[in-house]
Amino acid sequence: MSQLRFQLSAVVALVAALVLIPYPALVAESAHRAGPEAAPAPLRPLEMVSGSVARVQAIVRAQQAGLTETSEIRRIAEDLFDFDDMARRMLAPRWHDRTPEEQKEFVGLFANLLERTWLTVIGKVGHAKITFQGESVNGSYAQVRSLVTIGRGREISIEYRLFEAGARWAVYDVVTEGTSLVSSYRSQFSSVLRKSSFTQLLDRMRSKDLEAQR
Numbered sequence: 001m002s003q004l005r006f007q008l009s010a011v012v013a014l015v016a017a018l019v020l021i022p023y024p025a026l027v028a029e030s031a032h033r034a035g036p037e038a039a040p041a042p043l044r045p046l047e048m049v050s051g052s053v054a055r056v057q058a059i060v061r062a063q064q065a066g067l068t069e070t071s072e073i074r075r076i077a078e079d080l081f082d083f084d085d086m087a088r089r090m091l092a093p094r095w096h097d098r099t100p101e102e103q104k105e106f107v108g109l110f111a112n113l114l115e116r117t118w119l120t121v122i123g124k125v126g127h128a129k130i131t132f133q134g135e136s137v138n139g140s141y142a143q144v145r146s147l148v149t150i151g152r153g154r155e156i157s158i159e160y161r162l163f164e165a166g167a168r169w170a171v172y173d174v175v176t177e178g179t180s181l182v183s184s185y186r187s188q189f190s191s192v193l194r195k196s197s198f199t200q201l202l203d204r205m206r207s208k209d210l211e212a213q214r
Contacts, residue, residue: 045142045162045169046135052080053130053146060127074115082170083111085163089172090186098198109205110185116212140164 043051059072087107088095095103129149136143144160161173173182192201 042168044135045137045144045160046132048080048162048169049144049146049160049171050132052076053132057127057130074111077111077115080171081111081114082163082165082172083107083114085165085170085172086110086114086182089182090189092186092190094193094198102198102202105202106205109202109209112209112212113205142169 055076056073059076084107087103087110090110091098091106098106131147131149133145133147135145140163142162144162146158146160148156148158150156157177159175160171161175162169162171164170173180175181189201192204196204
């Protein structure tokens, strides 16, 4: 159960949009009346997460039917998560000691790790009942709370933590049953770095990445 709580970390998705294209004869008149087209309003945190969950569940069902590819999941994760910010939080003070090249590689390896963690459990929650309990926003930070109902009515609380990244909200942490994904990984990385160098940590992450690709 503790492993499941830790792995249930990243239910992410891309919210689809429909675009209405007017007939050519009406374009000029419409533009004259309305002026320059206004940029769409950014999604609220709750809208973004709940839309993401719906999209992910659709992807799981399509995968089980052989109608989509895993690569779509990575694109969705990149749209919702801020991997750079999460990587900085996980390395904490050690982040600033690394070269730009080391930082870039760590972010890429971590993104692969997070995706694999998600894929490990995505089938377990793909058909689960997910109830959203609302959002709370405090300035540029927000929380979205949800309950995932799995086998035999068991409920798991999942809280998504977001911050405003430019013109959108981005997830920087997921808390499952009170366990923070960022804190859990930070603890693991710190444990390795107490005994090994950062280069050795990267070597271990590279090895795990290669093993997962076989």
